[in-house]
Amino acid sequence: MLHTLFIENFVLIDRLEVDFHPRMTVFTGETGAGKSIIIGALSLALGQRADSQSIGPFGEQTEIIAEFNIEHNQAARRWLQDQDLADGDVLIIRRTINQQGRSKQWVNGRPTPSGLVKELSQHLVQIHGQHDQIKLLNSHNQRQILDQSGDHALLLKQVQEAVKQIQHIEQEMAQLTAAGSLSAEQLQLLQYQYDELEQLALSEGEYEAQHQALTTAAHAQDLQQVMDASIHTLSQAEQSVSAQLGQVLQRLQHAKGQDFSAIGQMLDEALINVQEAEQQLLVQLEQIDNDPAHLQDIEQRLEQITHIARKQGVMPELLHDHHQTLGQTLQQHHDLAHNQDQLQQQLEQALTDYRQMALKLSTQRTHAGQQLSQQITAMVHDLGLPEARFSVAVEHRPDEPAKTHGNDHIEFMIAANKGQKAQPLSKTASGGELSRISLAIEVSTQQQNQYQVFVFDEVDTGIGGATAEKVGQIMQQLSQHNQVFAVTHLPQVAGCAHDHLLVSKSSHGQHTTSAVAHLDQPQRIEELARMSGGQKITEATLAQAKEFLQTGS
Missing domain, CATH: 3.40.50.300 (P-loop containing nucleotide triphosphate hydrolases)
Incomplete structure (x- = not known):
């Protein structure tokens, strides 16, 4: 208070x-x-x-x-x-x-x-x-008054939550669409390019490796001669590098008067490196293919790679990465379409749930409106409108978009005189009638707690x-x-x-x-007398004032 x-x-x-x-x-x-x-x-x-x-x-x-x-x-x-x-x-x-x-x-x-x-x-x-009282004529305020009088606060909250869920799903769908859905033409082109690269089956680093292989194959004969001569010099000739290093080591090991162990260690390591170099040359020699058909195969593969790279507008050395990117884009589109289908199903279910709850809310509002109409009608009869009939019209509009307050249009109706058809309060009630209806509504909808x-x-x-x-x-x-x-x-x-x-x-x-x-009681009687009889207070007005005060005691 x-x-x-x-x-x-x-x-x-x-x-x-x-x-x-x-x-x-x-x-x-x-x-x-x-x-x-x-x-x-x-x-x-x-x-x-x-x-x-x-x-x-x-x-x-x-x-x-x-x-x-x-x-x-x-x-x-x-x-x-x-x-x-x-x-x-x-x-x-x-x-x-x-x-x-x-x-x-x-x-x-x-x-x-x-x-x-x-x-x-x-x-x-x-x-x-x-x-x-003017606010009482507003449909929004009339709906709030009806909801305050009814016993459906929990259901109204569930309807509000259902609308939030619908809005959340619609927002997710909009975000997915904005994130990059593809047109049918774009999807067809990307799928064609991806399939072409799948058929090419280009491995990572292959283009560079094939270029190196082409250089090697083009000089295969010269490389074989160089490698053969090098291997012969290192280990196969009578005065090979390996034999001469061995002879030097033997002499130093038998020499007296000086310690050559450190030098001997260096020569040992040199001999090991020469032998390792010989092995590497042998391995690479075996890998060299001097067959002209091999050179032709490499040239054809490079031409194939270059042709597709030019066709798809990508540098050949970037073609493998482009292939991976196309695959990711197509997968994302597939996931996007799948998610959109899922969200669409969720949206349809959420809308179904909402419509069921909104219809149930409308039914409860209709029931609450009937009770409120009876209470207010009885009260306005006492307030000097004996023939008036107050009613609450609840019109359910299921085809309208989902709203947090449901899909009902609420209208307070009044038939002020017997035999009259009920009309919207906003069109028929006078200022005095609105005053009394407003008071009746407050008393009827007050919350006891x-x-x-x-x-x-x-x-x-x-x-x-x-x-x-x-x-x-x-x-x-x-x-x-x-x-x-x-x-x-x-x-x-x-x-x-x-x-x-x-x-x-x-x-x-x-x-x-x-x-x-x-005002104390005598002062109140005097003021009530003034209010009822004007400035000139008489015994009659005082007597009437006492009656008014007794009525309120």
Whole structure:
């Protein structure tokens, strides 16, 4: 509940601090006294847009502090905990606005953006005025009212999750498409090139190896002669290198008077290297093919490689890598097509699941609408519309795209008089009817487990008599589980309140100020008499005022 409201330098208010009753409070006073200014100050504290015009003439800035007791408001407590702003059962919201229109806001002493405060306010206060009645005509708001009254919050959440799943799958499909799907022509060309390279079967490094083989084959005869002569010189000739190295080693080993062991080791190693060189020459000699047909085979293979490389626009030495790249691209396309097929199946299943849940939600909304229609119809009968019939039309539209709130179009309908056909509320209801329907909806849809603050800013305009008395009684009924504030000109409504605040206006020097005073019982009777009979108070108006007050006791 709203425990205390502090206002400083706001429009006509110099400085005001007022404590509130936990149940029903009314604000009354002459027109222009500033009753709605207090509601405006509360709205600013709750994050509504502000500007420098809000600042009064009594200081440099406006300051508003609203203190709430949220012991029984579980929704507000959870929100504060989620935002790490909780401070037990007490909630203090403070706001300042300077001459430049700049605003600062705090929640429990911590700086907080106005947008977050506005989000918090949805769990704290509902303010209803002529503007809010206009909002009642909006189909979106009508759907929210119906969903709040129904017992399908879990199903609505499942529908929302189903839509998120659909959107996630569609996003993945779009990303896959953007990642590089191929046209039929592109795919056909790449597949042809890949098949051509598969048939070529070019191994890694083969082109370079074949070039080297061509050089070797072209000089095969000369190479054989050179290798034969070299092998002969190294080991086969009478004075071969190996034989001469052996003779030198033998002489040094038998020489006396000098140590030639180090030199002998060097010669040993030289002899081993000569023998190894001979073996390598023998191996390479065996590999040389002097057959002209072999040279022709190499030339044909190189020509084949070069032809395909030129055909596919690739350097011959890069053809093997190009082959691998084509294979990867085709595999990716295959995987992409496979994944797209899988995603398409997932999407179809997700859409089927969504449609089933949306249809079930529509059925439950229809049932909730019937119950809500009965409750509101009964209440508007008590509010001076005895022939009115309120109804909720739920039209399921399965062919529309999936939406987080389902595929229902909700329309509040009213037949104000007997025999009339029900028409949309937005087309037929008058301002006075909307005021009463709005009040009936609030009472019918209130949540018993969430103690909230309801503010009715002159929503009883255009009614009187027994209807006005019933409006006051219904507001009083609403205050059994909530805190209710009403700005009113009707004594029947004011008489139902548990606390009565009189807003007055007076001039002091160059400034006009508004003040608020709690009225005791005699003062309340006098104010109710003024409201019902004007400035001239008679015994009759006083007697009537006492009746109004007794009605609200």
